Amino acid sequence: xxxxxxxxxxxxxxxxxxxxxxxxxxxxxxxxxxxxxxxxxxxxxxxxxxxxxxxxxxxxxxxxxxxxxxxxxxxxxxxxxxxxxxxxxxxxxxxxxxxxxxxxxxxxxxxxxxxxxxxxxxxxxxxxxxxxxxxxxxxxxxxxxxxxxxxxxxxxxxxxxxxxxxxxxxxxxxxxxxxxxxxxxxxxxxxxxxxxxxxxxxxxxxxxxxxxxxxxxxxxxxxxxxxxxxxxxxxxxxxxxxxxxxxxxxxxxxxxxxxxxxxxxxxxxxxxxxxxxxxxxxxxxxxxxxxxxxxxxxxxxxxxxxxxxxxxxxxxxxxxxxxxxxxxxxxxxxxxxx
Amino acid sequence: xxxxxxxxxxxxxxxxxxxxxxxxxxxxxxxxxxxxxxxxxxxxxxxxxxxxxxxxxxxxxxxxxxxxxxxxxxxxxxxxxxxxxxxxxxxxxxxxxxxxxxxxxxxxxxxxxxxxxxxxxxxxxxxxxxxxxxxxxxxxxxxxxxxxxxxxxxxxxxxxxxxxxxxxxxxxxxxxxxxxxxxxxxxxxxxxxxxxxxxxxxxxxxxxxxxxxxxxxxxxxxxxxxxxxxxxxxxxxxxxxxxxxxxxxxxxxxxxxxxxxxxxxxxxxxxxxxxxxxxxxxxxxxxxxxxxxxxxxxxxxxxxxxxxxxxxxxxxxxxxxxxxxxxxxxxxxxxxxxxxxxxxxxxxxxxxxxxxxxxxxxxxxxxxxxxxxxxxxxxxxxxxxxxxxxxxxxxxxxxxxxxxxxxxxxxxxxxxxxxxxxxxxxxxxxxxxxx
Numbered sequence: 088x089x090x091x092x093x094x095x096x097x098x099x100x101x102x103x104x105x106x107x108x109x110x111x112x113x114x115x116x117x118x119x120x121x122x123x124x125x126x127x128x129x130x131x132x133x134x135x136x137x138x139x140x141x142x143x144x145x146x147x148x149x150x151x152x153x154x155x156x157x158x159x160x161x162x163x164x165x166x167x168x169x170x171x172x173x174x175x176x177x178x179x180x181x182x183x184x185x186x187x188x189x190x191x192x193x194x195x196x197x198x199x200x201x202x203x204x205x206x207x208x209x210x211x212x213x214x215x216x217x218x219x220x221x222x223x224x225x226x227x228x229x230x231x232x233x234x235x236x237x238x239x240x241x242x243x244x245x246x247x248x249x250x251x252x253x254x255x256x257x258x259x260x261x262x263x264x265x266x267x268x269x270x271x272x273x274x275x276x277x278x279x280x281x282x283x284x285x286x287x288x289x290x291x292x293x294x295x296x297x298x299x300x301x302x303x304x305x306x307x308x309x310x311x312x313x314x315x316x317x318x319x320x321x322x323x324x325x326x327x328x329x330x331x332x333x334x335x336x337x338x339x340x341x342x343x344x345x346x347x348x349x350x351x352x353x354x355x356x357x358x359x360x361x362x363x364x365x366x367x368x369x370x371x372x373x374x375x376x377x378x379x380x381x382x383x384x385x386x387x388x389x390x391x392x393x394x395x396x397x398x399x400x401x402x403x404x405x406x407x408x409x410x411x412x413x414x415x416x417x418x419x420x421x422x423x424x425x
Numbered sequence: 426x427x428x429x430x431x432x433x434x435x436x437x438x439x440x441x442x443x444x445x446x447x448x449x450x451x452x453x454x455x456x457x458x459x460x461x462x463x464x465x466x467x468x469x470x471x472x473x474x475x476x477x478x479x480x481x482x483x484x485x486x487x488x489x490x491x492x493x494x495x496x497x498x499x500x501x502x503x504x505x506x507x508x509x510x511x512x513x514x515x516x517x518x519x520x521x522x523x524x525x526x527x528x529x530x531x532x533x534x535x536x537x538x539x540x541x542x543x544x545x546x547x548x549x550x551x552x553x554x555x556x557x558x559x560x561x562x563x564x565x566x567x568x569x570x571x572x573x574x575x576x577x578x579x580x581x582x583x584x585x586x587x588x589x590x591x592x593x594x595x596x597x598x599x600x601x602x603x604x605x606x607x608x609x610x611x612x613x614x615x616x617x618x619x620x621x622x623x624x625x626x627x628x629x630x631x632x633x634x635x636x637x638x639x640x641x642x643x644x645x646x647x648x649x650x651x652x653x654x655x656x657x658x659x660x661x662x663x664x665x666x667x668x669x670x671x672x673x674x675x676x677x678x679x680x681x682x683x684x685x686x687x688x689x690x691x692x693x694x695x696x697x698x699x700x701x702x703x704x705x706x707x708x709x710x711x712x713x714x715x716x717x718x719x720x721x722x723x724x725x726x727x728x729x730x731x732x733x734x735x736x737x738x739x740x741x742x743x744x745x746x747x748x749x750x751x752x753x754x755x756x757x758x759x760x761x762x763x764x765x766x767x768x769x770x771x772x773x774x775x776x777x778x779x780x781x782x783x784x785x786x787x788x789x790x791x792x793x794x795x796x797x798x799x800x801x802x803x804x805x806x807x808x809x810x811x812x813x814x815x816x817x818x819x820x821x822x823x824x825x826x827x828x829x830x831x832x833x834x835x836x837x838x839x840x841x842x843x844x845x846x847x848x849x850x851x852x853x854x855x856x857x858x859x860x
Contacts, residue, residue, distance in 0.1 A: 402602065
């Protein structure tokens with residue numbers, strides 16, 4: 088797939104303050120304009136989507152390229168795979184990550200394996216699945232799940248999770264242009280909450296490259312998505328007690344940037360991973376195992392994981408289920424004082 | 426050509442539109458093939474007319490089956506007084522619909538006051554479907570619903586107090602506060618849930634129906650004749666699970682009724698823009714079961730169809746697909762600004778408010794007086810107020826409940842080596858306790 092950056096038109100207006108959802112809209116304009124064979128589809132995307140991410144796109148680019156699908160996730164993703172296999176850019180939206188499971192079969196068995204089993208005759212690299220995930224405060228069992236771990240177990244897929252509007256735009260553009268199928272999880276908590284100045288124009292951020300967003304020397308914290316904001320608060324609290332934390336945003340979970348995390352742990356000697364998904368079998372386990380392999384002799388304390396509890400996402404008990412700032416702070420202290 | 430060949434094999438089931446009181450529809454001319462069938466419990470065998478018509482848009486000619494209504498209606502006397510109901514039945518239906526409407530309105534109030542949270546989907550406008558079907562069921566019949574399930578639970582007999590508590594997330598709710606708005610369950614009243622996911626309840630209902638049939642036919646339990654009713658919406662009818670279950674139910678002749686609450690909208694997507702054949706009832710015969718379309722804003726018509734379908738299932742004659750044309754007066758959920766539906770569409774259906782229609786009917790036919798109806802409304806107001814007070818006064822679930830029922834062992838994952846809940850250890854909420 089050739090990526091023609093010169094085809095992208097650059098927005099004329101100057102930098103504007105944009106909240107997350109509008110940011111997604113800006114990038115979409117760039118993306119969809121670029122190729123006449125890019126498509127955006129999913130449930131209710133025509134009027135803008137339940138989170139207003141696709142507002143105005145159908146008007147600008149036409150209903151033949153931005154359209155609603157019936158309510159069939161398996162069909163939506165499978166159809167997207169077919170489109171992508173024919174050389175198109177298909178951006179499928181799954182309305183909530185909790186609904187992605189009917190499509191799990193298509194994603195795992197088809198999207199991830201298309202290039203492999205056809206011996207590179209065909210591929211569905213043009214497929215990007217975007218889906219809001221994560222807790223939102225009142226979502227309960229089926230509007231709050233974090234299913235990233237299931238997909239991180241599938242070679243052939245990429246899993247990308249941004250932490251802020253600026254990141255989201257760059258990462259999403261990169262994800263769409265990446266010649267592999269990508270699942271892009273958007274933390275829905277941040278749709279309304281996160282407000283930032285997002286640069287207009289076209290820019291991408293590299294996939295499979297983590298970012299150190301806070302430097303420190305005592306302990307390395309690794310996270311992604313909305314959880315980073317919580318971890319940052321914990322870092323600030325910890326610094327008041329004299330513990331200096333290094334905070335890393337993984338950004339891409341599969342394939343993840345082992346080198347940066349390894350380098351950081353070699354510096355600090357301690358690691359803590361935090362995510363909203365339940366702890367057993369969560370992606371933190373993969374990070375813990377890999378880092379222990381690589382940095383065993385350097386580690387001063389066991390790798391700590393502060394994650395969601397091993398229950399279905401609860402209704403009223405969400406505050407107890409979530410890996411809160413206090414839980415992280417306690418774990419930081421426990422690790423430092425090991 | 427291949428399409429018309431495939432479609433010309435007509436199944437033995439028949440679809441028709443029962444709208445009693447409307448002018449009879451004639452089968453559209455042409456070819457007569459004469460397989461015989463008994464339709465929906467009718468004692469009259471009727472012929473299926475093969476109808477040939479050309480669909481210019483698809484450049485294909487195909488056949489479909491329509492029974493001539495005249496044959497069916499011959500046995501149903503159409504005198505209006507027979508259609509009815511007795512005084513008590515009328516009041517029962519009215520009470521159920523008023524309970525539904527008042528309860529849902531109270532939910533909206535509580536939501537905007539912050540007592541209730543999350544995603545709440547209200548049933549205003551669709552009461553006739555729930556009342557029409559569920560009030561004809563027995564206590565041991567099963568109901569499987571969607572996320573718009575408060576009223577299905579109420580109609581089935583779950584006390585308003587329990588439903589309201591569940592919505593508030595309190596321990597006295599029907600699911601102990603674990604499920605919330607979209608997951609109403611009741612063992613006592615055989616409500617198999619509330620499903621947040623569209624279409625997830627249909628296979629579950631199919632399984633329940635299979636269990637009943639198995640008990641009856643294999644285990645020879647004559648008393649096992651419970652019927653299962655699965656409710657779902659128009660958007661769900663484009664989902665794979667729906668079709669899979671239609672096939673299974675017809676294949677095994679299960680005692681199940683698939684009720685489509687077609688309110689024409691799936692959040693912001695119009696049914697007509699999402700569905701290749703918007704007449705959902707026609708999909709029943711494709712799988713070998715009768716498909717019926719009924720006016721879902723008229724509780725009497727719904728009840729009529731429901732009674733037939735339930736009797737059919739109970740007799741062991743198999744499943745039925747019933748499409749109820751209905752409408753939701755509010756948005757998809759309480760967070761939906763409902764900007765996409767046209768005001769004249771809303772007005773059209775508001776004029777057909779099922780409660781007003783029944784009220785007019787009862788009064789005009791001297792089945793009830795204004796006084797009776799007012800007394801019912803007052804009684805329901807008290808019930809709903811009481812349910813709110815009960816819910817507010819109820820305690821939130823214990824923290825230990827968070828870890829319960831993950832597995833069959835009610836304590837789930839969170840048991841320490843000393844047998845106590847780990848969440849009872851000091852420091853649990855501070856994050857230091859192991860889970």
